[in-house]
Amino acid sequence: MARLAPKVLNLNQSDRSELQQLINRHNAAQQLVLRAKIILLASEGKNHGEIARILDISLDMARLWRNRWCETSDKELSILQRLQDLERIGAPVKFSMEQVIELFALACSPPSDYGLPISHWTPRELADEIMKQGIIESISVRHLGRLY
Structure with a gap:
Protein backbone atom coordinates (compact mmCIF):
# COMPACT_ATOMS: atom_id res chain seq x y z
CA MET A 1 0.00 0.00 0.00
CA LEU A 83 1.21 28.61 16.42
CA GLN A 84 -0.65 28.76 19.75
CA ASP A 85 -2.09 25.73 21.52
CA LEU A 86 -5.80 25.20 21.17
CA GLU A 87 -8.01 25.93 24.13
CA ARG A 88 -8.00 22.96 26.47
CA ILE A 89 -11.20 21.34 27.61
CA GLY A 90 -11.63 20.98 31.33
CA ALA A 91 -14.19 20.90 34.06
CA PRO A 92 -16.38 23.99 34.31
CA VAL A 93 -15.48 26.55 36.95
CA LYS A 94 -17.13 25.61 40.23
CA PHE A 95 -17.01 28.93 42.06
CA SER A 96 -17.56 32.46 40.84
CA MET A 97 -14.91 35.09 41.34
CA GLU A 98 -17.17 36.78 43.91
CA GLN A 99 -17.33 33.57 45.95
CA VAL A 100 -13.55 33.21 45.88
CA ILE A 101 -13.12 36.84 46.96
CA GLU A 102 -15.55 36.32 49.84
CA LEU A 103 -13.63 33.17 50.79
CA PHE A 104 -10.36 35.14 50.93
CA ALA A 105 -12.00 37.95 52.89
CA LEU A 106 -13.25 35.43 55.45
CA ALA A 107 -9.86 33.70 55.59
CA CYS A 108 -8.13 37.05 56.25
CA SER A 109 -10.36 37.94 59.16
CA PRO A 110 -9.76 36.48 62.63
CA PRO A 111 -11.92 33.49 63.60
CA SER A 112 -12.87 35.28 66.83
CA ASP A 113 -14.99 37.69 64.71
CA TYR A 114 -17.24 34.71 64.04
CA GLY A 115 -17.42 33.48 67.62
CA LEU A 116 -14.87 30.70 67.22
CA PRO A 117 -12.45 30.03 70.09
CA ILE A 118 -9.42 29.58 67.82
CA SER A 119 -6.59 31.90 66.83
CA HIS A 120 -6.08 30.74 63.20
CA TRP A 121 -8.26 29.16 60.55
CA THR A 122 -7.76 25.54 59.62
CA PRO A 123 -9.14 24.41 56.27
CA ARG A 124 -11.81 22.34 58.04
CA GLU A 125 -13.05 25.24 60.19
CA LEU A 126 -12.91 27.65 57.25
CA ALA A 127 -14.94 25.26 55.07
CA ASP A 128 -17.55 24.88 57.82
CA GLU A 129 -17.85 28.66 58.26
CA ILE A 130 -18.08 29.33 54.50
CA MET A 131 -20.89 26.80 54.12
CA LYS A 132 -22.60 28.06 57.32
CA GLN A 133 -22.64 31.61 55.93
CA GLY A 134 -23.95 30.40 52.56
CA ILE A 135 -21.03 31.80 50.56
CA ILE A 136 -20.47 28.41 48.94
CA GLU A 137 -23.02 25.62 49.13
CA SER A 138 -20.48 22.80 49.33
CA ILE A 139 -16.68 22.62 49.30
CA SER A 140 -14.28 19.91 50.33
CA VAL A 141 -11.57 20.63 52.88
CA ARG A 142 -8.98 19.52 50.36
CA HIS A 143 -10.21 21.88 47.66
CA LEU A 144 -10.40 24.73 50.12
CA GLY A 145 -6.82 23.98 51.16
CA ARG A 146 -5.76 24.37 47.51
CA LEU A 147 -7.52 27.72 47.24
CA TYR A 148 -6.48 28.98 50.66
Whole structure:
Protein backbone atom coordinates (compact mmCIF):
# COMPACT_ATOMS: atom_id res chain seq x y z
CA MET A 1 0.00 0.00 0.00
CA ALA A 2 1.45 3.37 -1.01
CA ARG A 3 1.81 6.03 1.64
CA LEU A 4 0.25 9.39 1.08
CA ALA A 5 2.59 12.35 0.91
CA PRO A 6 1.99 15.06 3.51
CA LYS A 7 0.08 18.17 2.51
CA VAL A 8 2.09 20.67 0.53
CA LEU A 9 2.75 23.77 2.56
CA ASN A 10 3.37 26.94 0.54
CA LEU A 11 4.51 30.01 2.46
CA ASN A 12 4.57 33.50 1.05
CA GLN A 13 7.70 35.56 1.64
CA SER A 14 6.03 37.61 4.38
CA ASP A 15 5.05 34.53 6.43
CA ARG A 16 8.48 32.95 5.90
CA SER A 17 10.17 36.15 7.08
CA GLU A 18 7.92 36.44 10.15
CA LEU A 19 8.56 32.81 11.11
CA GLN A 20 12.31 33.31 10.74
CA GLN A 21 12.15 36.45 12.90
CA LEU A 22 10.29 34.47 15.56
CA ILE A 23 12.99 31.78 15.51
CA ASN A 24 15.75 34.41 15.82
CA ARG A 25 14.12 36.23 18.75
CA HIS A 26 15.96 35.70 22.02
CA ASN A 27 12.87 36.00 24.19
CA ALA A 28 10.49 33.86 22.13
CA ALA A 29 8.79 30.93 23.82
CA GLN A 30 10.65 27.76 22.81
CA GLN A 31 7.43 25.92 21.97
CA LEU A 32 6.58 28.60 19.41
CA VAL A 33 10.12 28.53 18.00
CA LEU A 34 9.93 24.76 17.55
CA ARG A 35 6.56 25.04 15.81
CA ALA A 36 7.90 27.76 13.53
CA LYS A 37 10.83 25.49 12.60
CA ILE A 38 8.39 22.69 11.80
CA ILE A 39 6.46 24.97 9.45
CA LEU A 40 9.58 26.25 7.72
CA LEU A 41 10.92 22.73 7.18
CA ALA A 42 7.54 21.59 5.89
CA SER A 43 7.51 24.49 3.43
CA GLU A 44 10.90 23.31 2.14
CA GLY A 45 9.25 20.02 1.12
CA LYS A 46 10.39 17.88 4.06
CA ASN A 47 8.06 15.07 5.09
CA HIS A 48 6.99 14.32 8.68
CA GLY A 49 9.77 11.79 9.26
CA GLU A 50 12.50 14.12 8.05
CA ILE A 51 11.20 16.97 10.19
CA ALA A 52 10.98 14.68 13.22
CA ARG A 53 14.59 13.52 12.75
CA ILE A 54 16.00 17.00 12.14
CA LEU A 55 14.27 18.56 15.15
CA ASP A 56 14.37 15.44 17.37
CA ILE A 57 10.61 15.43 17.91
CA SER A 58 7.90 12.84 17.45
CA LEU A 59 6.36 12.11 14.08
CA ASP A 60 2.97 12.98 15.57
CA MET A 61 4.16 16.45 16.56
CA ALA A 62 5.46 17.19 13.08
CA ARG A 63 2.18 15.96 11.59
CA LEU A 64 0.05 17.90 14.09
CA TRP A 65 1.64 21.28 13.42
CA ARG A 66 1.73 20.90 9.63
CA ASN A 67 -1.95 19.94 9.65
CA ARG A 68 -2.89 22.70 12.08
CA TRP A 69 -1.05 25.26 9.92
CA CYS A 70 -2.92 24.08 6.85
CA GLU A 71 -6.27 24.10 8.68
CA THR A 72 -5.80 27.72 9.80
CA SER A 73 -4.54 29.01 6.45
CA ASP A 74 -7.95 30.35 5.42
CA LYS A 75 -8.57 32.11 8.75
CA GLU A 76 -7.61 35.69 9.53
CA LEU A 77 -5.05 34.83 12.22
CA SER A 78 -1.58 36.16 12.89
CA ILE A 79 1.43 33.84 12.73
CA LEU A 80 1.60 33.74 16.54
CA GLN A 81 -2.10 32.89 16.82
CA ARG A 82 -1.66 30.05 14.34
CA LEU A 83 1.21 28.61 16.42
CA GLN A 84 -0.65 28.76 19.75
CA ASP A 85 -2.09 25.73 21.52
CA LEU A 86 -5.80 25.20 21.17
CA GLU A 87 -8.01 25.93 24.13
CA ARG A 88 -8.00 22.96 26.47
CA ILE A 89 -11.20 21.34 27.61
CA GLY A 90 -11.63 20.98 31.33
CA ALA A 91 -14.19 20.90 34.06
CA PRO A 92 -16.38 23.99 34.31
CA VAL A 93 -15.48 26.55 36.95
CA LYS A 94 -17.13 25.61 40.23
CA PHE A 95 -17.01 28.93 42.06
CA SER A 96 -17.56 32.46 40.84
CA MET A 97 -14.91 35.09 41.34
CA GLU A 98 -17.17 36.78 43.91
CA GLN A 99 -17.33 33.57 45.95
CA VAL A 100 -13.55 33.21 45.88
CA ILE A 101 -13.12 36.84 46.96
CA GLU A 102 -15.55 36.32 49.84
CA LEU A 103 -13.63 33.17 50.79
CA PHE A 104 -10.36 35.14 50.93
CA ALA A 105 -12.00 37.95 52.89
CA LEU A 106 -13.25 35.43 55.45
CA ALA A 107 -9.86 33.70 55.59
CA CYS A 108 -8.13 37.05 56.25
CA SER A 109 -10.36 37.94 59.16
CA PRO A 110 -9.76 36.48 62.63
CA PRO A 111 -11.92 33.49 63.60
CA SER A 112 -12.87 35.28 66.83
CA ASP A 113 -14.99 37.69 64.71
CA TYR A 114 -17.24 34.71 64.04
CA GLY A 115 -17.42 33.48 67.62
CA LEU A 116 -14.87 30.70 67.22
CA PRO A 117 -12.45 30.03 70.09
CA ILE A 118 -9.42 29.58 67.82
CA SER A 119 -6.59 31.90 66.83
CA HIS A 120 -6.08 30.74 63.20
CA TRP A 121 -8.26 29.16 60.55
CA THR A 122 -7.76 25.54 59.62
CA PRO A 123 -9.14 24.41 56.27
CA ARG A 124 -11.81 22.34 58.04
CA GLU A 125 -13.05 25.24 60.19
CA LEU A 126 -12.91 27.65 57.25
CA ALA A 127 -14.94 25.26 55.07
CA ASP A 128 -17.55 24.88 57.82
CA GLU A 129 -17.85 28.66 58.26
CA ILE A 130 -18.08 29.33 54.50
CA MET A 131 -20.89 26.80 54.12
CA LYS A 132 -22.60 28.06 57.32
CA GLN A 133 -22.64 31.61 55.93
CA GLY A 134 -23.95 30.40 52.56
CA ILE A 135 -21.03 31.80 50.56
CA ILE A 136 -20.47 28.41 48.94
CA GLU A 137 -23.02 25.62 49.13
CA SER A 138 -20.48 22.80 49.33
CA ILE A 139 -16.68 22.62 49.30
CA SER A 140 -14.28 19.91 50.33
CA VAL A 141 -11.57 20.63 52.88
CA ARG A 142 -8.98 19.52 50.36
CA HIS A 143 -10.21 21.88 47.66
CA LEU A 144 -10.40 24.73 50.12
CA GLY A 145 -6.82 23.98 51.16
CA ARG A 146 -5.76 24.37 47.51
CA LEU A 147 -7.52 27.72 47.24
CA TYR A 148 -6.48 28.98 50.66
